[in-house]
Amino acid sequence: MHDNPHKTRTISGISATPLSGLGTARWYHSGEQPDPAEVSAADPETEQQRFDDARAAAIEELETERESTRQRVGSEEAAVFDAHRQFLTDPQLTEPIETAIANGAAAELAVDDAFGDAIDQFEGMDGMMAERADDLRDVRGRLLRLLSGGERTDLTDLAEGTVLFAERLTPSDTAQLDPDTIAGFVTMTGGRTSHVSIFARSLGIPAIVGAGGELAEISESTPVAIDADREDVVVNPDTVVRERVTAGRDLTVREDRVETSDGREIEVAANIGTAAELNGAVAQGADGIGLFRTEFLFLNREQPPSEDEQFESYIEALNSFPEGRVVVRTLDIGGDKPIPYLELPDEENPFLGNRGIRRSLGADSDLFETQLRALLRAAAAGDGTLSVMFPLVATIDELTAALDAVNRVARDLDTEGIEYATPELGVMIETPAAIFMAEAFADKVDFLSIGTNDLAQYVMAADRENEAVADLHDPQQPAVLRAIKRAVEAAHNHDAWIGMCGEMAGDPELTELLVGLGLDELSMSAVTIPAVKANVTEIDRSEAVSCSDRALTKTTKTMINQTDTQ
Amino acid sequence: MIERTVTVVPEDGLHARPASQVVEAANNYDSTVTVGPAGGEDVDASSMLAVTGLGVGSGDKVDLTADGSDEAAAIDELETILTTPES
Numbered sequence: 175m176h177d178n179p180h181k182t183r184t185i186s187g188i189s190a191t192p193l194s195g196l197g198t199a200r201w202y203h204s205g206e207q208p209d210p211a212e213v214s215a216a217d218p219e220t221e222q223q224r225f226d227d228a229r230a231a232a233i234e235e236l237e238t239e240r241e242s243t244r245q246r247v248g249s250e251e252a253a254v255f256d257a258h259r260q261f262l263t264d265p266q267l268t269e270p271i272e273t274a275i276a277n278g279a280a281a282e283l284a285v286d287d288a289f290g291d292a293i294d295q296f297e298g299m300d301g302m303m304a305e306r307a308d309d310l311r312d313v314r315g316r317l318l319r320l321l322s323g324g325e326r327t328d329l330t331d332l333a334e335g336t337v338l339f340a341e342r343l344t345p346s347d348t349a350q351l352d353p354d355t356i357a358g359f360v361t362m363t364g365g366r367t368s369h370v371s372i373f374a375r376s377l378g379i380p381a382i383v384g385a386g387g388e389l390a391e392i393s394e395s396t397p398v399a400i401d402a403d404r405e406d407v408v409v410n411p412d413t414v415v416r417e418r419v420t421a422g423r424d425l426t427v428r429e430d431r432v433e434t435s436d437g438r439e440i441e442v443a444a445n446i447g448t449a450a451e452l453n454g455a456v457a458q459g460a461d462g463i464g465l466f467r468t469e470f471l472f473l474n475r476e477q478p479p480s481e482d483e484q485f486e487s488y489i490e491a492l493n494s495f496p497e498g499r500v501v502v503r504t505l506d507i508g509g510d511k512p513i514p515y516l517e518l519p520d521e522e523n524p525f526l527g528n529r530g531i532r533r534s535l536g537a538d539s540d541l542f543e544t545q546l547r548a549l550l551r552a553a554a555a556g557d558g559t560l561s562v563m564f565p566l567v568a569t570i571d572e573l574t575a576a577l578d579a580v581n582r583v584a585r586d587l588d589t590e591g592i593e594y595a596t597p598e599l600g601v602m603i604e605t606p607a608a609i610f611m612a613e614a615f616a617d618k619v620d621f622l623s624i625g626t627n628d629l630a631q632y633v634m635a636a637d638r639e640n641e642a643v644a645d646l647h648d649p650q651q652p653a654v655l656r657a658i659k660r661a662v663e664a665a666h667n668h669d670a671w672i673g674m675c676g677e678m679a680g681d682p683e684l685t686e687l688l689v690g691l692g693l694d695e696l697s698m699s700a701v702t703i704p705a706v707k708a709n710v711t712e713i714d715r716s717e718a719v720s721c722s723d724r725a726l727t728k729t730t731k732t733m734i735n736q737t738d739t740q
Numbered sequence: 741m742i743e744r745t746v747t748v749v750p751e752d753g754l755h756a757r758p759a760s761q762v763v764e765a766a767n768n769y770d771s772t773v774t775v776g777p778a779g780g781e782d783v784d785a786s787s788m789l790a791v792t793g794l795g796v797g798s799g800d801k802v803d804l805t806a807d808g809s810d811e812a813a814a815i816d817e818l819e820t821i822l823t824t825p826e827s
């Protein structure tokens with residue numbers, strides 16, 4: 175008996191983009207080259223000439239690829255080709271190569287050894303250092319191909335609906351892909367921050383990376399689906415999977431606000447982290463901004479942004495949503511993000527340390543005051559409605575101090591005769607303390623907003639960056655659901671509205687559960703807004719409430735997942 | 741020889757584009773240019789391998805040295821690269 179070749183099979187990886195796709199597998203092998211150790215060497219002069227020629231050709235190719243990447247993908251992405259060119263002229267690589275050649279090695283072996291040593295050094299380091307090993311592999315592959323006289327595989331002209339399978343894709347491979355024809359790609363290696371993932375995001379191509387060696391068992395021409403939400407590659411997908419991955423693809427953007435079938439409006443807003451994302455939010459039909467992270471205004475510079483500069487940024491957001499609401503989160507910074515002009519001490523546990531509102535009321539109180547001044551001025555001058563919320567509040571004293579700071583700033587502006595308005599004020603619900611104190615918080619503010627990523631992290635004591643505890647760090651854990659329910663009740667008992675701005679809010683499969691729990695607003699990455707808006711219109715609130723009531727009786731995550739799909 | 745200590749501003753630290761720019765600049769001058777973590781061992785700033793191998797991140801302090809006929813211009817350009825935020 176052998177395996178049924180048409181059997182559905184799922185391989186997990188990492189979603190490089192939030193896009194799903196459906197197509198046919200096509201394997202990409204970057205060209206077979208002779209084993210460098212098997213190539214017999216001519217005399218050193220000839221070998222040196224071969225190396226020089228290959229290197230000159232490589233530099234020429236890189237120039238061309240850099241230019242086409244700059245045009246097709248972006249200049250930031252194109253910069254990687256500069257790094258590749260610099261490796262080709264790096265004395266720490268070329269000297270050992272030339273020495274080996276002088277000692278009788280073939281150019282292939284000399285290149286392979288010198289790059290191999292460098293790759294070994296970088297490999298096993300984390301993050302950006304590991305990416306360097308990929309860059310070196312890419313440059314080595316290019317040189318070896320040119321030494322063997324090989325042509326580059328053309329990836330610009332793949333058939334419509336191709337899902338490209340590869341062990342790894344180099345930046346130059348990825349930059350060739352045409353987002354209009356290709357259905358996606360899957361690689362065995364790579365992570366969310368690899369070049370290949372960054373390129374995929376810029377080009378808007380569905381992609382799963384880091385799928386592992388198991389991928390090799392999938393044969394050419396097999397139907398495959400890329401499920402971005404579940405971070406899976408599904409081989410021989412059944413109808414359910416096919417519908418899931420193609421759902422949303424042709425969703426029309428709804429610019430109008432949406433309500434459930436029984437007439438309750440749910441505000442669907444976008445999370446943004448830079449001003450550049452405002453256009454995307456408008457284009458996807460966001461009702462407003464549910465989470466405007468302001469850190470980008472403060473990072474990557476030597477001086478903090480001035481009041482006027484911040485004012486302009488808030489006005490830009492408010493004018494993008496003249497009929498909507500923009501919820502700005504005040505500076506949420508801690509020891510994990512270096513800012514040259516702030517004293518950010520190394521902390522043992524930055525996520526449990528001096529961050530968010532704690533710094534705004536302490537070390538960064540001047541920055542906080544400037545930010546509040548800019549916000550209160552923007553509230554009076556911008557087109558849309560401004561709301562301001564405070565991150566990581568754990569005590570009533572913190573909230574009182576933050577509200578006092580707002581009153582103080584308002585008084586100052588008043589004295590100075592500067593036009594201002596006091597915006598709607600709210601608290602982020604991110605900690606167990608905030609859940610237990612939600613009634614008291616809601617009594618003092620206009621709204622609450624649940625940050626499910628941090629809430630899950632702190633309720634479950636599970637680091638959101640640690641893959642080993644990813645199962646615990648899940649907002650569908652019964653403990654987290656109960657916490658959410660508690661916050662919603664607290665808000666509504668005190669006439670405050672309540673929103674959610676974590677990843678959970680943008681999961682279209684959870685819209686019914688969240689509406690049932692009583693959330694008034696859902697804020698998410700702009701790409702998922704059309705799908706969530708479509709779902710809201712199909713929800714009947716009494717059914718949604720019984721769905722969430724059922725989920726709240728369950729004591730395991732598995733049981734909750736089963737209620738979702740009923 | 742000129743020495744200078746600067747705090748690295750670009751978000752990527754001495755990786756990706758900032759690293760490329762440092763190497764590019766170091767190669768454009770006759771002077772010998774080195775870079776290294778403040779108080780630590782310096783490496784040849786014209787080697788991409790050496791520069792990225794330092795693992796210097798944003799917010800870290802680095803020592804720069806330049807030695808040669810155009811050392812003043814060389815060290816100024818390196819300082820500018822390392823203290824200018826990425827666009």
